[in-house]
Amino acid sequence: MPVTLTINGTSRDIDLPPEVPLLWALRDGLGMTGTKFGCGVAACGACTVLIGGQAVRSCQVPLSDVSGAVTTIEGLGQPDNLAPLQEAWIKHQVAQCGYCQSGQIMQAAALLAETPEPTDQDIDAAMQGNLCRCGTYPRIRAAIHDAALMMKAG
Amino acid sequence: MANWKKITRRSFLVFGAAVAGGAAFGAYKVAEVPENPLTPSADAIPLNPWVIINGDGITVIAPRAEMGQGISTTLAALVAEELDVDWQQVRVLHGPPAQAYYNAGFVDRMSNEPDFFLSQQPKSHNAILAAVPKIFSLQITGGSTGAIGGFVQMRLAGAGAREALKAAAAKRLGVAPETLKTEGGKVIGEKTFTYAELAAEAVDMVPADVELRDPSTWRFVGKAMPRLDMVAKSTGTETFGIDIWLPGMKFATVRMNPKRGGAMLGFDPGPALDMPGVDQVIGLGNGIAVIASNTWTAMQAAALVTVDWGPADYPADTAKIMAQIETAFRTEPDSRLRDDGDVEADLAKGEVIEAEYRIPFLAHASMEPWNATAWLKDDGSVEVWAGNQAPIMTRDAVAAALRIDADRVTLHTPVMGGGFGGRTDPVPAVLAARVAAALPGTPVKVTWSREEDMTQDYYRPAAIARITGRLEGGKPTALWGRTAAPSAARNAMARLIGFAPPGPDRGTVEGGFDQPYGLPHYRYDGHIADLSVPLGFWRSVGNSMNAFFLESFIDEMAHAAGADPLAFRLELMKDTHAPSAALLETVRDMSGWDSLKRPGFGRGVAFCYSFGTPVAQVLEVQDTEAGIKLTRAWIACDPGLAMDPSIIEAQMTGAMVYGLSAAVQGAINFADQQVVEQNYWDYDPLRMHTTPSFQVKILQNNGTFGHIGGVGEPGTPPAAPALANALYDLTGTRARELPLNKTFTFAV
Numbered sequence: 085m086p087v088t089l090t091i092n093g094t095s096r097d098i099d100l101p102p103e104v105p106l107l108w109a110l111r112d113g114l115g116m117t118g119t120k121f122g123c124g125v126a127a128c129g130a131c132t133v134l135i136g137g138q139a140v141r142s143c144q145v146p147l148s149d150v151s152g153a154v155t156t157i158e159g160l161g162q163p164d165n166l167a168p169l170q171e172a173w174i175k176h177q178v179a180q181c182g183y184c185q186s187g188q189i190m191q192a193a194a195l196l197a198e199t200p201e202p203t204d205q206d207i208d209a210a211m212q213g214n215l216c217r218c219g220t221y222p223r224i225r226a227a228i229h230d231a232a233l234m235m236k237a238g
Numbered sequence: 239m240a241n242w243k244k245i246t247r248r249s250f251l252v253f254g255a256a257v258a259g260g261a262a263f264g265a266y267k268v269a270e271v272p273e274n275p276l277t278p279s280a281d282a283i284p285l286n287p288w289v290i291i292n293g294d295g296i297t298v299i300a301p302r303a304e305m306g307q308g309i310s311t312t313l314a315a316l317v318a319e320e321l322d323v324d325w326q327q328v329r330v331l332h333g334p335p336a337q338a339y340y341n342a343g344f345v346d347r348m349s350n351e352p353d354f355f356l357s358q359q360p361k362s363h364n365a366i367l368a369a370v371p372k373i374f375s376l377q378i379t380g381g382s383t384g385a386i387g388g389f390v391q392m393r394l395a396g397a398g399a400r401e402a403l404k405a406a407a408a409k410r411l412g413v414a415p416e417t418l419k420t421e422g423g424k425v426i427g428e429k430t431f432t433y434a435e436l437a438a439e440a441v442d443m444v445p446a447d448v449e450l451r452d453p454s455t456w457r458f459v460g461k462a463m464p465r466l467d468m469v470a471k472s473t474g475t476e477t478f479g480i481d482i483w484l485p486g487m488k489f490a491t492v493r494m495n496p497k498r499g500g501a502m503l504g505f506d507p508g509p510a511l512d513m514p515g516v517d518q519v520i521g522l523g524n525g526i527a528v529i530a531s532n533t534w535t536a537m538q539a540a541a542l543v544t545v546d547w548g549p550a551d552y553p554a555d556t557a558k559i560m561a562q563i564e565t566a567f568r569t570e571p572d573s574r575l576r577d578d579g580d581v582e583a584d585l586a587k588g589e590v591i592e593a594e595y596r597i598p599f600l601a602h603a604s605m606e607p608w609n610a611t612a613w614l615k616d617d618g619s620v621e622v623w624a625g626n627q628a629p630i631m632t633r634d635a636v637a638a639a640l641r642i643d644a645d646r647v648t649l650h651t652p653v654m655g656g657g658f659g660g661r662t663d664p665v666p667a668v669l670a671a672r673v674a675a676a677l678p679g680t681p682v683k684v685t686w687s688r689e690e691d692m693t694q695d696y697y698r699p700a701a702i703a704r705i706t707g708r709l710e711g712g713k714p715t716a717l718w719g720r721t722a723a724p725s726a727a728r729n730a731m732a733r734l735i736g737f738a739p740p741g742p743d744r745g746t747v748e749g750g751f752d753q754p755y756g757l758p759h760y761r762y763d764g765h766i767a768d769l770s771v772p773l774g775f776w777r778s779v780g781n782s783m784n785a786f787f788l789e790s791f792i793d794e795m796a797h798a799a800g801a802d803p804l805a806f807r808l809e810l811m812k813d814t815h816a817p818s819a820a821l822l823e824t825v826r827d828m829s830g831w832d833s834l835k836r837p838g839f840g841r842g843v844a845f846c847y848s849f850g851t852p853v854a855q856v857l858e859v860q861d862t863e864a865g866i867k868l869t870r871a872w873i874a875c876d877p878g879l880a881m882d883p884s885i886i887e888a889q890m891t892g893a894m895v896y897g898l899s900a901a902v903q904g905a906i907n908f909a910d911q912q913v914v915e916q917n918y919w920d921y922d923p924l925r926m927h928t929t930p931s932f933q934v935k936i937l938q939n940n941g942t943f944g945h946i947g948g949v950g951e952p953g954t955p956p957a958a959p960a961l962a963n964a965l966y967d968l969t970g971t972r973a974r975e976l977p978l979n980k981t982f983t984f985a986v
Contacts, residue, residue, distance in 0.1 A: 112531075118475065121685065166469075166472075174472050180889075211926040212928075220888070222929070225926070
């Protein structure tokens with residue numbers, strides 16, 4: 085019995101057992117590789133997606149537990165139709181290796197949805213679960229502040 | 239300095255031996271023009287191994303691999319500088335394994351002379367040394383050499399292509415090429431032609447000689463260019479190795495002997511084969527692989543396999559391993575690459591300062607775990623996708639593992655989710671090929687779990703240093719440093735190319751022997767420990783070890799002398815290497831060094847000259863109720879010619895974060911011959927809220943014009959000592975062992 089989920093506004097059938105985590109259903113089942121595998125134990129944040137608007141670690145959510153609409157980095161914006169966060173990421177030249185950045189951006193999206201004008205302390209609190217081994221944290225912080233301004237300006 | 243002659247002679251002998259031991263070669267091969275490995279198609283006409291003309295722009299083939307360091311953007315900018323295209327018209331790809339893409343920059347890493355000394359010399363490399371990278375087909379990304387190696391090569395590629403396109407247009411118009419100009423991907427004369435229109439005719443018109451443009455005309459080089467990979471990396475559309483996705487593919491994982499180097503005595507798949515979705519459990523000699531319908535199922539099943547692991551041949555635990563490293567002090571030094579003055583006579587004069595320092599093994603822990611995809615085709619050839627720093631070596635290793643000719647292996651090098659030196663070994667590609675060979679005709683992606691990535695890494699060596707120094711009237715007169723460690727280079731080279739290069743092992747002492755401190759008596763020895771723990775190249779290699787030792791000790795000497803530690807360093811450096819001294823003055827002024835000293839705060843300074851680039855760092859720490867916080871950092875660096883200030887700023891900042899992460903809490907320990915640390919929860923890097931803020935200044939005084947220092951690694955070595963020195967300033971406790979959370983409580 086395939087599992088049916090709404091991903092980025094589209095209904096998708098996934099032919100994998102219900103205990104398989106959402107991360108692997110996206111990557112191996114659907115070939116949606118924007119969401120990354122980093123640690124498998126919710127210690128790095130690379131697999132962060134939104135479920136019903138909440139940021140979750142998709143490596144920890146079995147398909148059977150996905151309770152709402154899923155938004156991945158591919159659903160946030162595309163190269164020819166960028167979300168403000170992605171524009172800010174490009175403006176501040178945030179990425180180095182780039183591997184963690186899908187998760188960082190999705191976590192930041194959840195933060196800005198909840199807190200449209202975050203302080204540095206808000207950013208620290210929201211982003212501390214997302215690792216970056218390249219050390220891009222200062223530019224991530226600057227990009228989040230800038231995205232908040234862009235979104236406020238509309 | 240007294241000993242340059244001796245040192246020079248020694249380095250020459252080293253490479254004489256390495257060349258003779260490695261391969262037979264003739265002078266003809268050096269002079270050969272590299273064969274162009276690219277084949278033309280309708281919309282992609284290669285004019286040389288580095289430049290393809292497309293219908294809507296150009297594709298630069300980068301000879302170095304992108305791991306996040308931004309090298310693909312910088313190499314493309316060098317081509318665009320000469321080729322006259324708009325930045326929007328430029329794409330960049332990694333090249334196939336090919337001799338054309340050898341790394342000329344490696345010459346700068348093949349000497350046993352201090353970098354700061356070399357940077358002051360005219361560029362007259364020994365002809366044999368200069369040929370080494372080409373002879374050995376060193377298509378390697380490492381040693382912070384990418385921009386150095388590409389600086390002339392990539393501009394020549396762009397200029398050659400431009401002149402060929404002009405020649406083609408000139409022929410059409412019946413005019414001399416000098417009458418034409420180029421702009422925005424077009425040749426402009428009486429009539430205007432796009433490069434694409436001319437490319438097919440230009441293929442045979444590439445001139446033998448071209449002149450490079452005057453740097454005063456540069457539009458791209460030296461500017462902060464938008465990185466060519468930034469949009470893809472901000473939208474989840476970049477294809478890392480782990481993202482290779484092919485129709486009908488299977489997913490696998492491996493579980494290798496945690497007692498490194500030990501054999502597998504037997505295994506029982508047990509319940510693994512009963513799991514829905516599991517296809518096969520395969521024995522690999524020293525481990526097992528599970529092939530399944532998805533990676534998660536493969537990883538779950540791999541854990542269910544019962545394996546009888548044979549032992550490794552190193553001591554059982556960290557304490558016994560450190561004891562074995564310590565015995566190396568009783569052996570003759572492997573190297574004495576610095577021996578100024580008469581250290582022993584000076585130290586005999588009286589009261590000396592002594593200290594012993596200890597540092598642990600470290601893992602790379604890149605965000606993208608090891609992985610590779612392989613597909614054994616019906617005709618016996620194999621196609622492999624694997625992020626790697628050495629394509630020719632990786633291809634040949636795959637061929638050897640499958641017992642097929644190298645030309646039956648097609649290797650793709652996707653961008654890497656971090657490397658930091660941890661993707662030099664061909665292990666992922668080789669194991670993926672062996673797994674795929676069990677399922678002919680089906681592509682198989684093999685992904686290492688984080689735990690496998692952590693426990694099967696090739697580690698930065700653990701090391702012990704003993705340093706003795708003497709002060710006279712508050713001035714340092716002598717320093718004798720001794721580092722005992724297993725050699726990362728010998729360990730890795732024996733594994734990778736079958737022999738360990740003879741001669742002094744620079745990696746054991748770099749960052750210690752080669753610093754521009756003008757002490758009258760300065761000696762630095764390396765003692766090689768005999769230890770078979772698998773080792774590799776970790777961002778900045780030996781500099782990450784010796785900078786901690788030397789810069790901690792210099793700080794101890796400064797405090798013993800009652801001197802300001804920054805002024806103390808400046809005094810030692812100002813007559814030896816002015817550009818380095820200028821960096822200390824720069825971080826002093828940027829940080830407001832004097833004003834940093836106040837209750838509740840500590841300040842630390844450290845310096846290291848590595849990979850052609852001196853770097854000075856100041857770090858501020860604060861005592862808070864939650865523990866010690868790293869608050870602010872200031873970095874000044876001097877790479878000589880700064881190719882891209884935005885990328886350099888990012889590399890300097892990131893490299894310091896990488897070094898600080900290891901200094902605060904990085905350690906790989908052993909128990910029962912197995913690595914203890916498993917995942918980010920017990921090998922935890924700095925995070926958003928524990929990372930200090932940064933200010934970076936880039937100076938360009940170092941070397942003669944055209945000196946290009948590396949930027950990927952030099953920011954790492956000063957990080958640990960800057961923090962240790964700041965913690966001493968804050969608490970009065972001198973930590974001589976890493977990681978520092980053994981001694982201090984940090985806010986987490």
